[in-house]
Amino acid sequence: MREKLQTDFERLLASYLHDPKEENLYGVQQLNKWIMDQKIPPDEVLNHYIETLKKLIPDLHSDVKTSFDLLLEVMVGYGVQYRVDKNIATRHQELEDEIEVAVHLQRTLLPESPPPLEGVDLGVASYASKTMSGDYYNFVQYGDGVLGIAIADIIGKGIPAALCMSMIKYSMDDMDYYQPKPSEILQELNTVVERNILPNMFITMVYGVYDSLNHSFRYATAGHEPGFIYRADTGQFEDMDTQGLVLGVTSHVEYPEFQLHLAEGDVIILLTDGVTETRFDGEFIERSDFCELAKKYLHLPAQEIAEKVYKRIYELSGYQMLDDQTIMVIKREGKNKL
Amino acid sequence: MNITIREHSEREHTIDLAVFGEIDVYTAPQLREKLLTLCQGGSHIHLDLAGVDYIDSTGLGVLIGAYKAQKSSGGKLIISGMNSRLARLFRITGLQEIMEFGPDNQEDGKS
Numbered sequence: 001m002r003e004k005l006q007t008d009f010e011r012l013l014a015s016y017l018h019d020p021k022e023e024n025l026y027g028v029q030q031l032n033k034w035i036m037d038q039k040i041p042p043d044e045v046l047n048h049y050i051e052t053l054k055k056l057i058p059d060l061h062s063d064v065k066t067s068f069d070l071l072l073e074v075m076v077g078y079g080v081q082y083r084v085d086k087n088i089a090t091r092h093q094e095l096e097d098e099i100e101v102a103v104h105l106q107r108t109l110l111p112e113s114p115p116p117l118e119g120v121d122l123g124v125a126s127y128a129s130k131t132m133s134g135d136y137y138n139f140v141q142y143g144d145g146v147l148g149i150a151i152a153d154i155i156g157k158g159i160p161a162a163l164c165m166s167m168i169k170y171s172m173d174d175m176d177y178y179q180p181k182p183s184e185i186l187q188e189l190n191t192v193v194e195r196n197i198l199p200n201m202f203i204t205m206v207y208g209v210y211d212s213l214n215h216s217f218r219y220a221t222a223g224h225e226p227g228f229i230y231r232a233d234t235g236q237f238e239d240m241d242t243q244g245l246v247l248g249v250t251s252h253v254e255y256p257e258f259q260l261h262l263a264e265g266d267v268i269i270l271l272t273d274g275v276t277e278t279r280f281d282g283e284f285i286e287r288s289d290f291c292e293l294a295k296k297y298l299h300l301p302a303q304e305i306a307e308k309v310y311k312r313i314y315e316l317s318g319y320q321m322l323d324d325q326t327i328m329v330i331k332r333e334g335k336n337k338l
Numbered sequence: 339m340n341i342t343i344r345e346h347s348e349r350e351h352t353i354d355l356a357v358f359g360e361i362d363v364y365t366a367p368q369l370r371e372k373l374l375t376l377c378q379g380g381s382h383i384h385l386d387l388a389g390v391d392y393i394d395s396t397g398l399g400v401l402i403g404a405y406k407a408q409k410s411s412g413g414k415l416i417i418s419g420m421n422s423r424l425a426r427l428f429r430i431t432g433l434q435e436i437m438e439f440g441p442d443n444q445e446d447g448k449s
Contacts, residue, residue, distance in 0.1 A: 155395045200370065200396075200403040204431065223431035245432030249402055253432075273395065323394075 002048070005031075005040070009052040017056065039086060043079035046072060099159070103131055106162045109169045114302075115139050117147050118212045119333050123302030125310040126326040134161030135272045135326040136168055140180070145212035148180055151328050152205035153224065153272040160201065167196060168203065182207040182220035186244065186255040190222065193248040203247040206270055215262045215332055220255040222247045225273045228291060230298060232265030232334070237291040240268070264334020267298055267305075274323030280316050302329040341365040342389075343372050352382045358389030361397030370400045377407035384440065388419030393427060405437055418442050 008031050016024045035045055050068045054060060114122035126135050134156060140148030152168060154161040171192045175185060185207050193203055206227065208219030223246030228237045244255040260268070278285045290313075297308045306327045314321060341359035348354070353376055361369055376383055383404065387393075393401070401417070408415045418440025420428065425443055428434045 153395070155399050199406050200399040202399060202402055223433075225430065242430060243432070245436065246402075249406070249433070250436060277394065 005035070005045070005048045006052060008034075009048055010056065013049075013052055013056055041079040041082045043072060043075040046075045099131060102159060102162060106132055106165065109165055110137065111139055115141055115147065117210065118145050119215070120147075120210065120212055121302040121329075121331040121333055122149075123304065123306040123329040123331075124326065125303075125306035126324070127310065127321065128324050129274065129321045130158055130324075132158050132162045133324045134158075134165070135274065135324040136165045137326060137328060138169065138172060140172065142177070142180055142209075146180070147210045147212070148185075149208045149210060149270075149328070149330065150205065151224070151270045151272065151326060152203055153274070153324070153326075154201070154203050156201050160198070164193075164197065164201065164203065167192065168205075180209050181257070182209055182218060183255040183257045186220050186222050186247070187253065190245075190247045190253050190255075191251060194251050197248040202249055204273070205247060208270075210330065217260045217262060217268060217330070218257055219260075220244060220257050222253075222255060225271060225276050227268060227270040228287075228294075229260055229262075230267040230269070230291075230295075232263060232267075235295075237294070239287070262330075262332040264332055266332050267302075268330040269294060269305075269309075270328040270330070272324065272326045274321075274325040275310075275313060275327060277323060278313050278317045278325075279320075280318075285313065285316075298331075302331045305329045305331070341368060343369065345372075347381075352384055353379070354384045354386065356386040356389060360392045360394075361390055361400070362392065362394040363396040366394075366396045366400045369397070370403065373400065373404040374407070377404055377411065377413065380411055380413055382414040382416065383408060384416045384418065386419045386440075387417060387421075387424060388442075390419075390424065391421065393424060398427065398431065398433075401437075402433070405433075414438055416440055 008027070012024070012027050012031065050072070054065065110126070114124060122139075124137055126133065126137060128135070134154040136150070136152040136154060138148075138150040140150070142148060150172065154164045154168070156164075168189065171189055172185075175188065177185070186205065189205070197203075203222070204224040205222045206219055206224045208217050210217050219240075221242040222244045224242065226242040227240040229240055230237050240260070241258045245253045262268070276285060276287065276290065293312055294305070294309050297305045300308065306329045310325060310327050313325075341357055341361060344356045344358075346354040346356075355372070355376070357369065359365060373383070385401075401415075405415050416438045420439075420443040425434075428437070
């Protein structure tokens with residue numbers, strides 16, 4: 001490898017000293033590329049150059065030869081930094097590759113699409129503000145038209161949040177309820193999270209059980225931003241009740257349950273605080289603004305409602321997304337009065 | 339984006355801390371460093387949030403971390419001066435039920 005550097009320098013330098021035309025510099029570009037590819041540090045390149053020069057001009061003035069020592073010394077400094085930068089770049093690339101794998105793995109923690117439920121249309125839009133998301137959602141099929149629905153916000157973003165998400169996911173997978181009780185599920189998750197989470201982290205969550213036989217939604221909340229229920233008969237949104245401590249702060253927490261009955265055309269919207277903390281022109285979106293905005297899309301299928309509401313908020317925020325955002329729509333099929 | 343933290347310790351066994359600005363993902367580390375040091379001292383910490391308009395979830399995580407540290411060391415974390423938006427945040431997250439608050443917090447308004 002080093003021999004090539006020596007012979008190329010000899011050839012290029014000899015032709016340029018003989019005839020200093022620009023064309024004779026063209027070969028340098030190729031050599032330069034090769035040097036970069038081979039990752040040869042600058043001090044080594046200069047050293048070869050000096051040796052070649054001494055060979056081509058044997059009677060080079062001794063002062064000039066001595067002055068090269070100074071130049072070499074300067075380039076040694078560059079060489080050290082070059083090696084450090086190369087190491088950082090390699091490590092950076094390795095980390096990027098690892099993150100890409102983690103992002104792919106994280107996607108597998110989330111359901112691809114909501115499962116079918118008799119008489120109910122489900123949709124969810126979830127977007128990360130960075131590469132990895134701290135928002136989590138899940139559907140658990142209990143059979144007999146009963147579906148468990150979870151939405152959670154893991155505080156912190158990126159890799160720590162993603163690791164935490166897998167803890168929630170696998171804890172939920174391990175639970176085996178014939179008659180699921182949201183309060184007990186949150187209690188159990190709180191115990192797991194409280195034992196395993198960093199002091200500055202916590203999780204907010206809503207866990208609900210939708211029974212499609214009587215269209216009831218029984219749920220409990222752990223410090224999560226309240227959702228909305230749209231009542232088709234009044235054409236108005238109502239705030240969902242919420243009471244319960246965020247997961248991971250202290251053990252032995254009670255989570256009260258609430259129950260909603262959905263008439264035809266009623267719509268539940270669950271969301272994460274990334275949505276409600278969006279700012280339009282520096283001001284936070286009001287919950288009433290959100291309802292007005294969502295109303296325009298309620299005649300659409302649930303998935304489209306979630307996507308369109310998300311997109312509209314993104315537009316109004318000036319295409320700035322500071323936090324992960326998830327919007328989940330649970331719509332009892334029937335005629336909407338809009 | 340920045341926060342200012344003012345510290346007084348005129349009362350015995352109590353450190354008064356006043357914060358000004360928004361406690362968010364960018365400024366929370368500054369508050370965390372301060373609270374981490376103070377939580378090791380065994381004193382009660384009185385945190386005045388009258389100068390704080392907004393706390394995001396990272397900021398709330400720092401306060402939860404301080405609450406846990408104080409609880410395990412026998413000290414107290416007392417929060418006061420919350421505006422209605424902050425009061426709502428503490429109500430929604432259920433922290434209102436377990437943390438200790440001073441008398442001068444605004445009523446929990448809907449924002």
